[in-house]
Amino acid sequence: MCLLALAWKAHPDFQLILAGNRDERHARASAAAGFWPDAPAVLAGRDLEAGGTWLGTTVGGRFAVVTNYREGPDPSRAPRSRGALAAGFLKGDASAPQYLAKVQEHADEYGGFSLICGDPESLWYLSNRGPAPAPVAPGIHALSNHLLDTPWPKVEAAKMRLRLLMDSDAVTTEALFRLLADRTPAPTGTPLPDTGIDPELERRVSAAFVQHPLYGTRCSTSLLLRGDGDLRFAERRFDAAGEAVETRLFHIAGHRR
Numbered sequence: 001m002c003l004l005a006l007a008w009k010a011h012p013d014f015q016l017i018l019a020g021n022r023d024e025r026h027a028r029a030s031a032a033a034g035f036w037p038d039a040p041a042v043l044a045g046r047d048l049e050a051g052g053t054w055l056g057t058t059v060g061g062r063f064a065v066v067t068n069y070r071e072g073p074d075p076s077r078a079p080r081s082r083g084a085l086a087a088g089f090l091k092g093d094a095s096a097p098q099y100l101a102k103v104q105e106h107a108d109e110y111g112g113f114s115l116i117c118g119d120p121e122s123l124w125y126l127s128n129r130g131p132a133p134a135p136v137a138p139g140i141h142a143l144s145n146h147l148l149d150t151p152w153p154k155v156e157a158a159k160m161r162l163r164l165l166m167d168s169d170a171v172t173t174e175a176l177f178r179l180l181a182d183r184t185p186a187p188t189g190t191p192l193p194d195t196g197i198d199p200e201l202e203r204r205v206s207a208a209f210v211q212h213p214l215y216g217t218r219c220s221t222s223l224l225l226r227g228d229g230d231l232r233f234a235e236r237r238f239d240a241a242g243e244a245v246e247t248r249l250f251h252i253a254g255h256r257r
Contacts, residue, residue, distance in 0.1 A: 002145055002217075003208055004065060004116075005158035005179065008123050009138035011166055015120050018223040019162065019176040020065060022054045023210050026240040030218065033235035033248050042090045043233055043250060045219065052083020055221050056090050059252055061120045061229050064089040069112025069129045070145035072196030078111040085110065089117040096124035100133035114143055120229055140166075145195065152193055153186040154206055173234045173249070176222035182208040183242070211242040230254030 002023035008016055022045070024030070029048035033056075036042045044056020055065040064086035089099050096118045103115065107128035114127040116136065123136040130147045140163055141148060142155040149155070161179045165171050186192060186206040195202065210216040217238055224232045231252040239245050 002067060002205070002210070003154055003158060003180070004067065004143040005140070005162045006116075006142070007140045007162060007166060008136050010140055011171065013226060014171065014224055015227050016063065016123070016223065016225040017162070017166070017171055017176070018063075018065075018221070019158075019179050020055055020221045021180050021209060021217045022219050022221070023205070023216060024054075024218045025215050026213070026218065032219075032237055032246060033221070033233070033250070039091045042087075043252075044087070044090065045221075045235060047081070047083045050081035050083050052081050052085070052087040053090070054083060054086065056086060057223060057225075057231060057233055057252075058090055061225060061231060061252075062090055062117070063119065063123075063223070063225070064115070064117040066113055066115045067143055068145055069114060069127065069147075070195040070197070071112050075111055078109060080106075080109045082110050082113045085113060085115050086117070095119075096122055097133060097135075100124055100126045104128075104133060114146075114148060116143070116148070120225060120227065146193065150193075152206070153190055154208055157182075158208060171224070173222045173224065173232060176224075177220055177234070177236055180208055180217075180220040180222075183211055209242070213240050216240070216242065226254055228254035 004020040006018045031046040033045045041058045044053040057063045066082050066086045112129045116125050126133040140159050142158045144155050185203050192202050219237045222234045233250040236247045
């Protein structure tokens with residue numbers, strides 16, 4: 001994932017509201033969101049090169065998402081895939097703080113990452129470029145290719161758009177997809193982060209939705225989780241031209257009392 005906006009325990013109807021764009025090389029093979037044959041409780045897209053995922057949930061309401069931490073155009077290759085971090089939480093039964101404590105023991109074996117994971121009761125965050133694991137505070141947050149809530153222009157814009165949706169009581173799957181669909185880069189003159197890539201590329205990836213023939217937004221995902229465990233998960237996939245090619249909708253009925 002390269003842009004994530006979420007509201008945690010900040011809405012009267014939803015424990016978690018999430019909207020995220022996955023940016024990746026178009027040549028990297030991946031499978032659309034679905035239930036995994038080898039882990040039937042897991043609902044997620046899947047990276048077909050390393051077997052992990054960028055974002056997913058489970059029938060029991062567990063949730064995980066991972067983003068990379070941008071460190072120049074060609075960072076050194078780490079021995080472990082970051083997608084395994086999200087997949088490992090989804091396939092396991094450890095609590096979020098327990099899982100992140102274990103991850104922290106070998107966090108240097110991954111490229112730079114930010115990992116958010118939890119369930120309907122708790123949500124936790126860890127980056128191997130930041131401090132120790134910590135709970136995510138109730139409220140509106142956003143994440144790109146740095147630490148949680150680092151105030152990059154696209155991060156601040158996503159938080160503002162999500163807040164407007166919540167204030168107008170207009171939180172729907174399609175509204176979240178629209179939030180993610182903005183292809184306008186930051187205006188010329190806007191201070192952008194210096195992450196070691198070419199300034200023109202930095203400006204191109206400052207848009208919420210990145211369009212480029214080699215690397216760009218591959219899919220958008222929305223998740224709406226109610227307090228009773230009722231969950232609506234949707235994924236919209238795009239081709240290298242930025243055209244939508246498929247939308248998948250999933251509903252897991254609530255069961256909590």
